[in-house]
Amino acid sequence: MAVKKEKHPMPEQDPKERIKNFNEVPYGYSKETAIEEAKRCIQCKNRPCTKACPVEVDIPDFIKELAAGNIDKAVEVLKSKTALPAVCGRVCPYENQCEGKCTLLKLGEPVGIGRLERFLADYERKKGVKKPKKAKPTGKKVAVVGAGPAGLTCAGDLAKMGHGIVVYEALHAPGGVLMYGIPEFRLPKEIVHAEVDFIKSLGVEIRYDMVVGKTITVQELLDEYDSVFIGTGAGLPNWLNIPGESLDGVYSANEFLTRVNMMKAYDFPHHCTPCTVGNVAATFGAGNVAMDCARTALRMGAKKSYIIYRRTEKEMPARNEEIHHAKEEGIIFKLLTSPVEFIGDDKGKIKAVKCIEMKLGEPDDSGRRRPIPIPDSKFSIEIDTALVAIGQSPNPLVPQSMKELVTEKWGNLKVDENSQTTVPGVFAGGDIATGAATVILAMGAGKRSARSINKFIMSKKSK
């Protein structure tokens, strides 16, 4: 039987409708479609897809079970490698990872691995998640700093090994970027809560309002626990450093998305945190964060929402699906364009952005062609809101609070091959160690760290 060239399409909300709500855009596969899609997999012996997954999900194996209709077994295989499949199945940049190496690409489209993971995770969640077997309590205690994907994964794995885990989180909600950054229409918060509940059901305690470095120090944690894991992420927003950046109406992506997602400004004034976009919003940058900003701006009532980016579509770092959805929703892409100044009115409120046109020159260190300004090409766009989404750096709070924790060039914590920092017993992973990366890499780091921590604490006396 010939293999179908394209992925089975996933039904989605109509773009014209969805820009008026925060509901999730794709609806997910039905069981029948999922099984049909699973049948497209040709079960390659050399497993190129698995090799391209940062956590080495046994892709052909879970797909085989799914194709045979053994859904519970498929879930089990999948979950043995990824702690948050419902999340990865939605936000993983699979086109550069598993799906990017799928043999079927030679024929047409790859197997929809992400979509299948999403289906399995959703199926299991609706049915009620089975609690996994837990090892006997070891009497060891580990403190995890930060309840993002790295911290939660590490906490979950360590709890399964029988250790006592307490997570210290600065904010009032768990999930890190999954909660405050990635919008509801891409990752419903109900899913994040379900994943967190699962981890709590393993006996993990989460303490909120705990800014480590302020409320409690790493040294104090080290005195009380057998080991500490730091997963504080890359929360520090980068700026364009152009005139006018502190005008009213200029937000960092983090502030804008936190106001809307975590503080629920879309429900203002019933939720008390305000956030307004006016008629025209412009987002600077072209990664996932930028797409989230531009699409959120539409849903917050903007009539026009621009993406302003200094390179071309080819260099845009966002996932293909995000770019595709953004285009469908009518986001206006101003490419090869760079902002030079924000212009305000007499009340200090932004009214326009002055831009310059760019062309691509020689490749830079990252291998991407460097954008260079075209002389005399300046022009202005009238805007009511500017959203700066040009990247985040590692959060300096924890490193600054303990000078023995050595950082590297970009402010990321230095770790060895076992994820141990320069302080014995203190491990780190996720964006704080790598700089802003992806959910799956953060989870992978959390998993690896859990293994190292287990080895470390089992070889020393309990506290």
Add this chain to the structure above:
Amino acid sequence: MYPIMEKKKLSENVKLMKIEAPQVAKKAKAGQFIILRIDEKGERIPLTITDFDRDKGTVTIIFMEVGKTTKQLGTLAIGDKLLNFVGPLGLPSDIENYGTVVCIGGGVGTAPLYPIIRELKKVGNHVISILGARNKSLLMLEEEIKEYSDEFFITTDDGSKGHKGFVSDVLQKLIDDGKDIKIVWAIGPVIMMKVVANLTKKYDLKTIVSLNPIMVDGTGMCGGCRVTVDGKIKFACVHGPEFDGHKVDFDNLMLRNRRFMKEEEHACKIAGVKI
């Protein structure tokens, strides 16, 4: 959850509360602040730590009812609980024995100044305090601050108590009298801090101000609290809230603090609170 242990009305729209939050009390230092959220739908708002009791595990806050959240907070009673109370945030004040220091508090800015005055006195400074308010009924913490001050002045705009005029008049006189002032702390409305900083700049007299931009997380994540200091972007929640007054762009701070004025008025109207 963080229960309210004590509540006092200090003046027409200023209230004091003691909140049980042992982990904050344990670490608190003069100059730092907390962020609280009343309930599930609440906004996160920053308030300075006015006092703390490490043994009882309580933190004192003093707030002026200016908008939705502070007004709602004012309606809560002893025994009610706050959903979130996180801190201590920001960097503590640089307390050391400078010699003679002048501490200027304007309006509700007197609250954050109080623990600074107390600590400065404890390490041996000659403390000169100047409290200013629009009128007598808006003054607060007079007795508490007097206790830790070697010299004590009051100014009111309308002359209902103390010197009629501004805090800066008294400061000017102290300078003219040849007091050997080593450093000035000025905390209050932005315009007051600006006036004081402009005055002391002429005499190259080091001046610390405490900035109050609108905040969200308080951990350096959102950048909403950014202020321009010495031409550079700084985050008040992690690099501040205290800065060198001679380097702060006050005009920009005033603009940024008006960011959500329209929305807040709207929210207050809907919630039935008047601004």
